[in-house]
Amino acid sequence: MVNLKGRSFLTLKDFTPEEIEYLLDLAADLKAKKKQGITGNSLKGKNIAMIFEKPSTRTRCSFAVACNDEGGFHEYLSRNEIQLGGKESVKDTARVLGRFFDGIEFRGFSHEHVEMLAKYSGVPVWNGLTDDYHPTQILADFLTLKEHFGYLKGLNFVFMGDGRNNMANSLMIGCGKMGVNCTIIAPKELWPKEEIVQVSRGYAKDAGSTITITDDVAAVEGADCVYTDVWCSMGEEDKAAERVALLRPYQVNSDVMKATKKDTSIFLHCLPAVKGNEVTEDVFEADYSLVFDEAENRMHTIKAVMVATLGE
Ligand code: CP
Ligand code: NVA
Helix, strand or coil, X not given: CCCCCCCCECCHHHCCHHHHHHHHHHHHHHHHHHHCCCCCCCCCCCEEEEEECCCCCHHXXXXXXXHHHCCCEEEEEEHHHCXXXXXXXXXXXXXXXXXXXXXXXXXXXXXXXXXXXXXXXXXXXXXCCCCCCCHHHHHHHHHHHHHHHCCCCCCEEEEECCCCCHHHHHHHHHHHHHCCXXXXXXXXXXXXXXXXXXXXXXXXXXXXXXXXXXXXXXXXXXXXXXXXXXXXXXXXXXXXXXXXXXXXXHCECHHHXXXXXXXXXXXXXXXXXXXXXXXXXXXXXXXXXXXXXXXHHHHHHHHHHHHHHHCC
C-alpha cells in the first residue's frame, strides 16, 4: 500500500514506479470527480505557501485551484515580497515558514534551495520548477499519455530541443522510472549531463526501457510522442541568439511529425510555447497536439501530489 504522507516532492528520483503510478491514478480519480462536480476537503484547515521566484501561469494556478478545491488556503509569495537567500538565509526562512504553513511550493532558480526548504521547514515541500528539474510537469505529461494511449510502458518518447534543461532532465528520469523509451534529440552542445543520463539509464534498465541521446533528427522515427520546450529557459534570456542558431534544425514542424512514420504520434509541450521557434503554428494547432489537455492535467496531478503528501 503506497503511503506518501509527509513526503516532499523534489524530483522523481525520490519516487518508485509504484508511487508515481499511484499519483497518476489518484490524479485521474480526482479529475473524474471534479468533472462530476465533486471536490474534496482533504486540505481543510491546511495553509499552503506558494513561493515564486520565476513567473508562472499553469503551475501557480494549478496549486491555487487545487488547494481551493480541497478546502485549503494558499498564500502567494513572489521574489520581491519575501526574504529568501538575500537578507535572510534559506535555512532560516525555511524554519520560519515551517512554523506557519503545512506545505510549501517553491519555484525558483537553485535546486539546492528547494532541497534546503524541504530539509529545514519540517513540512512537505513541492518543487514547482528549478533550473534543474520540473517534476510536477512530468506527472501531467504522463497522465496525458496514459489517457491517450492507455498505458506508458513501452511507449516511444522523443524530446527535441534543449537537451540539458529542466524538462529534458525530468523527462529522462520519469521515462526511465516508468519504462518509457526516451530519445533526446539535441545538438551536442546541449546534451544532458552524463550523470543524469546514467541515473536515468539505471532506472530504465530496471523498467525495461532505453534512454538514447543523439543529434540526429531522423531518430524521431517510431515516436509515439514528440515533445519540445522553449529554447531559452527562464533565467537564460541572454542566450537567446546563440540558442536560436544552435536549435533551428531541431524545430518540431510537420516534416518532423511525418518523420515519425506513424500516423498515431501525438505532440506535447509543457508550455508556454514560442511558436516559430521550437514548434510551428501548424503542429501546435494540429489535432494530434494535446497541449491543452496536458496543461489542464497540471492541476489534477498537482492536486494529487498535495492530497497524497498532506491531505487527510
Ligand atoms: N508548464 C509550466 O510550468 O507552465 P508555467 O510556467 O506557466 O507554470
Ligand atoms: N524549461 C522551461 C520550462 C517552463 C515550464 C523553463 O525553465 O523556463
